[in-house]
Amino acid sequence: xxxxxxxxxxxxxxxxxxxxxxxxxxxxxxxxxxxxxxxxxxxxxxxxxxxxxxxxxxxxxxxxxxxxxxxxxxxxxxxxxxxxxxxxxxxxxxxxxxxxxxxxxxxxxxxxxxxxxxxxxxxxxxxxxxxxxxxxxxxxxxxxxxxxxxxxxxxxxxxxxxxxxxxxxxxxxxxxxxxxxxxxxxxxxxxxxxxxxxxxxxxxxxxxxxxxxxxxxxxxxxxxxxxxxxxxxxxxxxxxxxxxxxxxxxxxxxxxxxxxxxxxxxxxxxxxxxxxxxxxxxxxxxxxxxxxxxxxxxxxxxxxxxxxxxxxxxxxxxxxxxxxxxxxxxxxxxxxxxxxxxxxxxxxxxxxxxxxxxxxxxxxxxx
Amino acid sequence: xxxxxxxxxxxxxxxxxxxxxxxxxxxxxxxxxxxxxxxxxxxxxxxxxxxxxxxxxxxxxxxxxxxxxxxxxxxxxxxxxxxxxxxxxxxxxxxxxxxxxxxxxxxxxxxxxxxxxxxxxxxxxxxxxxxxxxxxxxxxxxxxxxxxxxxxxxxxxxxxxxxxxxxxxxxxxxxxxxxxxxxxxxxxxxxxxxxxxxxxxxxxxxxxxxxxxxxxxxxxxxxxxxxxxxxxxxxxxxxxxxxxxxxxxxxxxxxxxxxxxxxxxxxxxxxxxxxxxxxxxx
Numbered sequence: 077x078x079x080x081x082x083x084x085x086x087x088x089x090x091x092x093x094x095x096x097x098x099x100x101x102x103x104x105x106x107x108x109x110x111x112x113x114x115x116x117x118x119x120x121x122x123x124x125x126x127x128x129x130x131x132x133x134x135x136x137x138x139x140x141x142x143x144x145x146x147x148x149x150x151x152x153x154x155x156x157x158x159x160x161x162x163x164x165x166x167x168x169x170x171x172x173x174x175x176x177x178x179x180x181x182x183x184x185x186x187x188x189x190x191x192x193x194x195x196x197x198x199x200x201x202x203x204x205x206x207x208x209x210x211x212x213x214x215x216x217x218x219x220x221x222x223x224x225x226x227x228x229x230x231x232x233x234x235x236x237x238x239x240x241x242x243x244x245x246x247x248x249x250x251x252x253x254x255x256x257x258x259x260x261x262x263x264x265x266x267x268x269x270x271x272x273x274x275x276x277x278x279x280x281x282x283x284x285x286x287x288x289x290x291x292x293x294x295x296x297x298x299x300x301x302x303x304x305x306x307x308x309x310x311x312x313x314x315x316x317x318x319x320x321x322x323x324x325x326x327x328x329x330x331x332x333x334x335x336x337x338x339x340x341x342x343x344x345x346x347x348x349x350x351x352x353x354x355x356x357x358x359x360x361x362x363x364x365x366x367x368x369x370x371x372x373x374x375x376x377x378x379x380x381x382x383x384x385x386x387x388x389x390x391x392x393x394x395x396x397x398x399x400x401x402x403x404x405x406x407x408x409x410x411x412x413x414x415x416x417x418x419x420x421x422x423x424x425x426x427x428x429x430x431x432x433x434x435x436x437x438x439x440x441x442x443x
Numbered sequence: 444x445x446x447x448x449x450x451x452x453x454x455x456x457x458x459x460x461x462x463x464x465x466x467x468x469x470x471x472x473x474x475x476x477x478x479x480x481x482x483x484x485x486x487x488x489x490x491x492x493x494x495x496x497x498x499x500x501x502x503x504x505x506x507x508x509x510x511x512x513x514x515x516x517x518x519x520x521x522x523x524x525x526x527x528x529x530x531x532x533x534x535x536x537x538x539x540x541x542x543x544x545x546x547x548x549x550x551x552x553x554x555x556x557x558x559x560x561x562x563x564x565x566x567x568x569x570x571x572x573x574x575x576x577x578x579x580x581x582x583x584x585x586x587x588x589x590x591x592x593x594x595x596x597x598x599x600x601x602x603x604x605x606x607x608x609x610x611x612x613x614x615x616x617x618x619x620x621x622x623x624x625x626x627x628x629x630x631x632x633x634x635x636x637x638x639x640x641x642x643x644x645x646x647x648x649x650x651x652x653x654x655x656x657x658x659x660x661x662x663x664x665x666x667x668x669x670x671x672x673x674x675x676x677x678x679x680x681x682x683x684x685x686x687x688x689x690x691x692x693x694x695x696x697x698x699x700x701x702x703x704x705x706x707x708x709x710x711x712x713x714x715x716x717x718x719x720x721x722x723x724x725x
Contacts, residue, residue: 132625153631153632159626167623167627169645178630182631182632226630
């Protein structure tokens with residue numbers, strides 16, 4: 077870790093609320109200037125973890141180190157970190173200017189300095205001239221930009237964001253995702269971003285911390301976590317996968333054969349396991365394609381079955397194929413033009429189709 | 444257009460009631476305050492004599508000032524006692540909210556007079572307070588200043604009017620999101636400045652409502668002073684009552700009442716103005 081400094085280190089953090097474990101033995105190193113997302117379903121402890129970093133909760137066990145110093149004894153107002161809240165938390169009795177300048181008033185900075193800083197922040201979030209407005213005169217998206225400006229004016233060592241886009245509608249949310257990422261890259265401030273939206277995490281993060289029930293499931297880059305999920309949870313929470321349980325039927329030099337109730341699936345040999353072991357396999361929907369006479373695709377896994385359903389998603393179509401009594405394989409194809417999607421319409425439900433996928437796209441986990 | 448005015452009909456019953464039984468009598472009283480009283484009766488005229496004669500005797504300004512002082516001290520104590528209760532009910536002991544509010548309301552179930560009598564027995568020279576102090580050996584002779592003094596009035600009125608300040612302060616604190624307090628802390632505010640810069644300004648409407656309730660009711664109270672106030676505790680309400688009853692000087696009584704009302708309105712506006720000056724209000 078010589079080339080990259082760790083700005084924030086969480087070591088062995090555990091937090092209980094009564095008998096309920098909110099965070100379980102959490103370890104994480106966040107590098108300087110990194111964008112890390114804490115991703116997980118609601119109640120997985122991601123917000124609690126963020127509040128521990130901010131200083132609003134005290135962990136029962138563990139340490140929080142900022143630039144090598146333990147900051148657990150520091151109250152929230154002394155920590156060089158700022159937070160952006162889900163519900164904006166703008167002070168309703170203050171103008172936009174007073175909201176953004178709040179931390180600078182407290183630091184008793186000279187007025188001219190505050191003026192120019194506020195102006196710079198409003199430029200950054202593209203809301204120049206909004207100084208005299210009150211929060212109730214702003215839209216949700218504007219409120220969240222002001223909240224961001226208010227947190228950034230303090231030049232925090234680490235910016236904490238608690239589902240900041242959760243209350244916005246889809247279109248503004250997508251736009252804000254890009255903007256947030258741009259601001260983060262421009263200012264090179266370390267971001268810790270809490271979200272339950274896997275797409276948001278994939279779009280923005282340098283690394284994703286996938287959490288469930290207070291524990292860490294996987295910590296990795298979006299690409300690796302997507303292509304190489306380490307568990308059934310990773311494979312299904314981030315993106316969509318075909319997930320099946322089976323047994324290792326045969327092991328060859330570079331391949332394994334997994335048997336799903338007699339159905340043989342070929343996989344690359346990624347983990348060392350013995351024959352007969354119970355495993356879970358996951359294949360991304362978009363790695364599974366229909367094998368058509370007209371389209372030339374080479375797949376070393378091919379399954380044939382009855383087409384049960386076709387669902388149209390705009391840019392993609394999903395095909396539900398029953399390849400055995402209790403196994404349905406979903407294939408997802410992009411709608412490129414007439415040659416790929418248009419041939420099988422809903423009228424073809426009940427037809428026999430063959431779907432295929434590569435052995436390298438089959439992820440195998442022990443459970 | 445017709446649709447938007449429909450709610451007027453819903454307001455009209457209370458409005459009519461208030462006009463007939465409150466505003467009209469109040470206006471008549473206002474007219475009276477410009478009349479003259481002679482040995483033969485009341486003469487309809489227009490004179491400021493009644494207002495000027497408030498200052499003819501030392502008694503009246505003293506009594507008015509005392510009423511204002513007692514009302515002001517009572518309301519300030521009420522607010523200071525209510526705020527921590529309302530705060531902890533809102534942010535610390537949420538589960539006890541309903542229970543405690545119910546207890547506060549129960550104190551309003553018993554008659555006002557009964558509560559004043561109760562305080563009379565508590566504060567009296569053979570009352571609970573002196574008995575306990577004597578038993579503990581803290582005093583030998585009973586404390587006589589407890590009963591029949593402005594202090595006794597304030598103690599009693601604080602007890603009676605605290606529910607009227609807790610409820611508005613509580614309801615204004617209810618509207619403050621914990622996020623705002625945490626955001627202030629996060630941005631570098633200490634506990635003190637979070638209170639002063641965020642919580643207090645946002646709860647100020649409730650504080651001012653509570654202040655007005657307790658201040659006006661306490662300054663105008665005329666039963667409690669008679670029961671526990673003694674000679675040193677004569678307040679303006681009693682003096683006004685005497686003008687209408689004993690001396691039958693309605694014009695002077697009206698002038699005294701209106702003068703007090705104007706002074707109270709003026710003082711309330713001063714308080715609101717001061718909170719604005721301290722940036723505690725929008």
